[in-house]
Amino acid sequence: MAQAYVLKGGYVYDPLNNIDGEKMDIAIANGKIVEKPPKGAKTIDVSGKIVMPGGVCIHSHIAGGKVCTGRKLRPEDHRKDVEPKKPGLRSGVGHSVPSTFTTGYRFARMGYTTVFEPAVPPLKARHTHEEFQDTPILDNGGFALMGNNWFVLEYIRNNEMDKLAAYVAWLLWATKCYAVKIVNPGGVESWGWGKDVDSLDDRVPYFDVTPREVMTALAQANEKLGLPHTIHVHGNNLGHPGNYEITLETFDAVREVKPFRERKSVLHFTHLQFNAYAGTSWKDFASGGQQVAEYLNKHDHVTVDIGQVIFGDTTTMTADGPWEFRLYHITGNKWVNSDVELETGSGIVPYVFRRKNPVNAVQWAIGLEVMLSVKDPFRLCLTTDHPNGGPFYFYPKIISWLVSRKAREEMLEKVHKTAVERTTLKDLDREYSLYEIAIVTRATEAKLLGLKDRGHLGPGARADVAVYDLDPTKVDISASPEVVEKAFSAAAYTFKNGEIVVKDGQVVATPDGSTIWVKVRNLDELKELIEEDLKEKFSKYYTVSLSNYPVGMEYLPKPEVVEVGG
Amino acid sequence: MKVELTPIEKPKVPVEAEVISPDVFSGRSVEEIGELEVWRGNRKKKLKDLFRISGDAAGSSEETTIIINGDVSYAKRIGQNMSSGEIVIKGSAGMHVGAGMKGGRIVVEGDADHWAGAEMKAGVLHIKGNAGNYLGGGYRGGTGMSALKKGVYGTIIVEGNAGSEVGAWMSNGKIIVKGNVGAFAGVHMSGGIIVIHGDAGERLGGEMTGGTIVVMGRVQELLPSFEYRGEVSEVEVDGEKISGPFLSFSGDLAEDGKGMIYILKEKNPHLTTPISGC
Numbered sequence: 001m002a003q004a005y006v007l008k009g010g011y012v013y014d015p016l017n018n019i020d021g022e023k024m025d026i027a028i029a030n031g032k033i034v035e036k037p038p039k040g041a042k043t044i045d046v047s048g049k050i051v052m053p054g055g056v057c058i059h060s061h062i063a064g065g066k067v068c069t070g071r072k073l074r075p076e077d078h079r080k081d082v083e084p085k086k087p088g089l090r091s092g093v094g095h096s097v098p099s100t101f102t103t104g105y106r107f108a109r110m111g112y113t114t115v116f117e118p119a120v121p122p123l124k125a126r127h128t129h130e131e132f133q134d135t136p137i138l139d140n141g142g143f144a145l146m147g148n149n150w151f152v153l154e155y156i157r158n159n160e161m162d163k164l165a166a167y168v169a170w171l172l173w174a175t176k177c178y179a180v181k182i183v184n185p186g187g188v189e190s191w192g193w194g195k196d197v198d199s200l201d202d203r204v205p206y207f208d209v210t211p212r213e214v215m216t217a218l219a220q221a222n223e224k225l226g227l228p229h230t231i232h233v234h235g236n237n238l239g240h241p242g243n244y245e246i247t248l249e250t251f252d253a254v255r256e257v258k259p260f261r262e263r264k265s266v267l268h269f270t271h272l273q274f275n276a277y278a279g280t281s282w283k284d285f286a287s288g289g290q291q292v293a294e295y296l297n298k299h300d301h302v303t304v305d306i307g308q309v310i311f312g313d314t315t316t317m318t319a320d321g322p323w324e325f326r327l328y329h330i331t332g333n334k335w336v337n338s339d340v341e342l343e344t345g346s347g348i349v350p351y352v353f354r355r356k357n358p359v360n361a362v363q364w365a366i367g368l369e370v371m372l373s374v375k376d377p378f379r380l381c382l383t384t385d386h387p388n389g390g391p392f393y394f395y396p397k398i399i400s401w402l403v404s405r406k407a408r409e410e411m412l413e414k415v416h417k418t419a420v421e422r423t424t425l426k427d428l429d430r431e432y433s434l435y436e437i438a439i440v441t442r443a444t445e446a447k448l449l450g451l452k453d454r455g456h457l458g459p460g461a462r463a464d465v466a467v468y469d470l471d472p473t474k475v476d477i478s479a480s481p482e483v484v485e486k487a488f489s490a491a492a493y494t495f496k497n498g499e500i501v502v503k504d505g506q507v508v509a510t511p512d513g514s515t516i517w518v519k520v521r522n523l524d525e526l527k528e529l530i531e532e533d534l535k536e537k538f539s540k541y542y543t544v545s546l547s548n549y550p551v552g553m554e555y556l557p558k559p560e561v562v563e564v565g566g
Numbered sequence: 567m568k569v570e571l572t573p574i575e576k577p578k579v580p581v582e583a584e585v586i587s588p589d590v591f592s593g594r595s596v597e598e599i600g601e602l603e604v605w606r607g608n609r610k611k612k613l614k615d616l617f618r619i620s621g622d623a624a625g626s627s628e629e630t631t632i633i634i635n636g637d638v639s640y641a642k643r644i645g646q647n648m649s650s651g652e653i654v655i656k657g658s659a660g661m662h663v664g665a666g667m668k669g670g671r672i673v674v675e676g677d678a679d680h681w682a683g684a685e686m687k688a689g690v691l692h693i694k695g696n697a698g699n700y701l702g703g704g705y706r707g708g709t710g711m712s713a714l715k716k717g718v719y720g721t722i723i724v725e726g727n728a729g730s731e732v733g734a735w736m737s738n739g740k741i742i743v744k745g746n747v748g749a750f751a752g753v754h755m756s757g758g759i760i761v762i763h764g765d766a767g768e769r770l771g772g773e774m775t776g777g778t779i780v781v782m783g784r785v786q787e788l789l790p791s792f793e794y795r796g797e798v799s800e801v802e803v804d805g806e807k808i809s810g811p812f813l814s815f816s817g818d819l820a821e822d823g824k825g826m827i828y829i830l831k832e833k834n835p836h837l838t839t840p841i842s843g844c
Contacts, residue, residue, distance in 0.1 A: 074707070075705075075706035075707030076707030076708070077707070078707060079705075079706075079707040079708070
């Protein structure tokens with residue numbers, strides 16, 4: 001029997017159960033939250049501290065092919081941030097592309113317990129799972145890239161929607177992934193022909209489908225299968241001045257798709273900050289944050305995560321090959337671009353976000369502007385699109401900006417004046433409460449991902465708990481942002497499945513996390529529809545045989561399957 | 567003040583000897599120096615377990631001279647990051663000798679292993695024997711030899727031969743090799759000077775973007791991404807004139823580089839033949 005605990009006297013923030021800073025005890029037994037502590041439960045005094053569910057990150061690039069290539073590309077990045085070996089812990093390196101063990105430790109130290117890798121090229125899924133295995137403490141899941149996949153494009157062109165849904169179900173099984181990821185739909189395949197797409201109605205060479213068709217068809221397939229998460233979209237024209245317009249068009253494109261059951265949303269639009277730009281060039285670059293926020297406040301079929309920019313040196317990495325090619329031309333930095341057979345592409349370019357750079361200052365402001373302008377925090381998630389906007393371990397910094405206008409004003413003093421002139425950030429006086437922070441860092445994520453036993457502290461939930469050394473009755477969070485940042489940087493306790501993994505900001509235990517994936521119950525039946533197509537494509541075009549393609553369960557030593565449909 | 571270290575034994579596993587530095591020794595008595603810790607393989611040892619120590623280091627590091635009487639090719643990182651004073655090794659030195667030096671002088675009377683003077687910023691490293699690979703090179707993610715401040719940089723002199731990737735990633739400083747060098751000398755360099763009195767191996771100056779390489783021996787083949795810029799009668803490096811005539815090349819054009827390579831004409835008639843028809 002695992003040790004049972006009672007966390008006594010903390011201020012509990014559990015938005016999914018409508019608990020807002022109430023002083024109450026949380027009991028843990030056998031890895032779950034329980035109504036009453038069993039006999040022999042150990043009492044831990046957490047009075048004067050806040051208690052939240054373990055953090056859930058919906059979008060951080062932490063494992064797999066491009067992350068590993070990013071590590072190899074950036075030895076200079078690692079040299080300046082070395083984590084020495086400590087008893088029971090592995091050595092590693094941090095900064096923008098941390099090693100797997102360091103990733104696990106640093107997320108856990110912030111009170112995070114579940115993290116999703118949002119871009120798994122199906123052919124590289126094995127590598128992603130291998131790195132999940134070496135990422136301690138955290139539960140992980142991957143989103144499989146589908147927006148530029150030849151099967152997908154052909155089924156859409158031929159209007160074979162049943163086959164499309166069957167293929168999506170099969171691919172999630174074959175890659176042991178959790179959700180459908182779409183990156184620059186149509187654009188990455190066009191990049192294989194030396195082109196990109198500029199509008200939702202541009203046609204992909206040869207396949208003759210449009211980004212609009214790709215997104216709506218995949219959204220329909222996604223909802224038809226009843227997958228726990230909606231489609232997870234990295235939009236077209238990412239990073240381009242003026243791209244907020246295509247972002248709004250994208251939101252509108254999927255408006256008519258019927259959501260599955262009680263769910264309201266059909267689209268999760270990721271790292272919105274990179275797709276919320278106004279202006280026509282880098283010279284008149286400005287924020288489109290208000291426009292997208294206004295849309296989100298009027299419509300409830302879209303959810304977003306933010307992709308906040310952090311000033312400093314980082315490494316951009318995405319499946320969006322054409323964008324990285326542009327970024328290489330902008331920076332002249334070393335770069336990687338690659339093509340993954342029938343599936344997707346990718347690129348990596350180191351990048352420095354500078355305070356005094358007029359464009360970077362606006363980018364920084366847009367993330368906060370959107371987070372402060374979207375009224376319902378259950379529609380948005382806090383991310384940096386790690387490592388694209390900045391490393392994930394700056395989340396506490398972002399929290400301090402959200403809770404304190406003073407902290408934002410101090411930053412506005414230090415950054416280029418464009419942040420004041422070309423965004424509305426300076427005028428926004430909203431300050432997040434700790435309840436809202438709990439929403440955007442765990443509750444929304446768990447809800448959007450359909451993870452019923454995470455992101456809350458109700459009985460039966462997984463005992464993933466974070467305790468932060470911050471007394472909301474004594475500290476005025478708005479006036480002391482640095483105290484908030486410090487508290488969220490080093491959890492007083494992090495519990496993973498009822499086990500203490502972090503104490504006083506130090507990692508004290510490193511259990512293996514599980515791998516969450518989704519299985520469609522009637523997969524065997526669905527697979528018959530596409531069996532012949534799979535055989536044909538694999539024998540004609542793939543470098544691997546069909547039988548060697550699916551990731552076996554041996555790559556998931558601690559699987560956690562979510563079964564849907566059927 | 568002079569401190570003499572005489573090796574007692576020759577360990578079969580490497581010793582991490584970064585404490586052998588005037589900066590660390592200065593102001594310490596013989597006893598205190600003997601208590602300094604070093605790693606021998608995975609065991610912690612004291613300096614007195616490995617060396618017989620005499621003399622003292624009562625003064626400042628500038629006044630401190632360390633003399634090692636014998637072969638210490640097993641000892642790595644001697645004089646690493648030292649800022650002043652002198653080390654004389656009367657034998658061969660292990661890897662990373664003088665790496666990251668910020669001043670002072672190291673004389674190695676025997677050979678020096680790989681990474682000698684890596685990422686050095688100032689001072690003099692004089693190797694009387696041969697040097698290994700990455701002489702004055704940069705560690706992964708590092709910058710190679712660079713300047714401590716404007717106009718202050720390090721000098722490495724090798725009387726014998728040096729291995730591959732001499733001066734990799736260097737941005738400032740001077741490396742003089744009296745013998746031959748291996749492949750990739752000056753790879754990725756962006757500034758500084760490499761003078762090679764002997765022959766240079768293949769892919770000389772690959773991906774260099776700046777700096778100067780002078781070769782007085784034979785260069786079997788130059789990368790095709792270097793452009794021939796004509797003959798010069800002499801080359802002036804660091805105020806010193808070396809008489810030629812030299813064939814001059816600029817590159818590496820693959821990196822839009824503006825580095826210069828001067829190769830002695832007399833030893834390299836094959837490089838003057840124009841390439842035709844490809």
